[in-house]
Amino acid sequence: MRVHAVFDENGEILALAEIVEExxxxxxxxxVPGEDRKVAEFAVPEECVGKPLAALAARYRVDDAxxxxxxxxx
Numbered sequence: 001m002r003v004h005a006v007f008d009e010n011g012e013i014l015a016l017a018e019i020v021e022e023x024x025x026x027x028x029x030x031x032v033p034g035e036d037r038k039v040a041e042f043a044v045p046e047e048c049v050g051k052p053l054a055a056l057a058a059r060y061r062v063d064d065a066x067x068x069x070x071x072x073x074x
Contacts, residue, residue: 001018001043001044001049002018002019002041002042002044003016003017003019003041003042003044003053004016004017004019004030004031004039004040004041005039005040005041005042005062005071006033006038006039007037007038007039007040007061007064008036008037009036010061011061011063011072012062013057013062014037016031016056016057017029017030018053019041038069040062040068040069042069042070042071044056045059045071047059059074060073060074061074
């Protein structure tokens with residue numbers, strides 16, 4: 001499972017949206033970041049698969065390092 005995550009300059013996740021695979025009958029959404037916000041795509045960590053996306057935001061933050069954004073445990 002993959003998600004789009006909108007995050008702020010401190011790495012706080014503000015919004016998450018599941019990426020719907022091509023051919024899936026569901027309608028997908030992609031969040032649009034506001035001013036001073038960024039969006040990135042991530043694989044959901046195994047411990048959060050099948051749980052509400054809020055669990056991911058509660059357990060992780062985004063480290064926007066020079067190698068690109070990545071999820072890190074709080």
